[in-house]
Ligand SMILES: Nc1ncnc2c1ncn2[C@@H]1O[C@H](COP(=O)(O)OP(=O)(O)OP(=O)(O)O)[C@@H](O)[C@H]1O
């Protein structure tokens with residue numbers, strides 16, 4: 001992966017008075033699997049359509065490989081789109097659907113024959129060339145659409161929620177296939193989804209959007225572990241999020257640039273959390289701890305580690321889902337903390353934790369995260 005392939009520079013887009021995109025800037029690298037992730041209406045499709053050339057931004061720049069493409073029509077941009085609803089030609093066979101872009105540019109029959117066979121093989125549809133779209137399953141239709149979008153060898157493949165019409169199992173399966181196709185052909189993929197699990201599992205990097213803004217761009221790990229805003233923390237995965245005020249900041253002896261922060265959370269009391277950000281006493285911040293990083297036990301933990309936050313509470317609601325149980329634990333009679341316990345080793349788990357049990361919950365200061373400074 002090298003160089004910037006697609007660069008979106010300070011793009012804004014209005015529909016009458018409504019601002020659908022607000023000064024969006026992105027640099028997408030060549031060969032990257034890049035996702036645009038955000039809730040319905042946040043501007044993902046609008047941004048994708050601007051990149052494809054179906055929509056013009058009111059302000060801003062768009063370059064492919066450092067060349068301005070805003071003045072080019074869609075068919076001259078080398079960016080092909082796969083839509084949510086397949087958009088296949090119903091009267092044409094699978095073969096002719098995939099061949100269509102080649103026929104448009106008047107390719108010879110021999111080339112068409114070879115290429116269509118190759119791309120049908122890539123999407124695992126070799127045996128289906130003669131069928132019509134209405135004889136295919138949803139997943140197969142989407143594979144035809146992908147083969148058709150790839151056959152002209154675009155530099156960028158744009159995918160707008162391509163799997164959303166499929167059921168959950170098939171969606172996962174197709175996602176893995178899509179990832180494999182991406183690895184094989186090595187071009188840039190820009191993938192639009194509102195499904196955070198989808199985005200986390202396949203993307204090299206993700207842009208999280210809300211209400212026309214890009215809130216954070218990062219690897220799945222960065223987005224999940226170091227959310228830039230409250231919205232990102234809540235939208236990606238499940239979390240516990242509280243407001244608090246910084247009481248003290250102490251450098252950690254052994255780790256340069258890392259601080260142990262004491263934080264007052266009104267409903268909870270004082271907690272410890274580490275940070276590498278410059279923060280100071282008196283600042284108001286958000287604090288997040290992921291439910292899977294909180295330990296739950298009926299016995300009081302005997303650890304003497306200084307970085308552990310420990311609270312006693314009562315199980316308000318346990319939600320069993322086979323491989324894990326989620327607990328809402330009420331602490332200080334006020335605040336609910338979500339805890340997820342994975343059922344990995346049955347024999348080690350001790351007695352079941354049930355509704356109304358008195359429990360201890362604990363987490364390390366290193367696993368909590370200060371999301372953002374609200375005010376000083
Ligand atoms: N042609 C249009 N005219 C007026 N408003 C539009 C137009 N296209 C999009 N919008 C508005 O812009 C906002 C962003 O729309 P967009 O389709 O980009 O959202 P999205 O993130 O793709 O949502 P979804 O996940 O539901 O597909 C929405 O509020 C939408 O109503």
Ligand SMILES: [Mg+2]
Nearest residue numbers: 044045046160
């Ligand atoms: Mg959309």
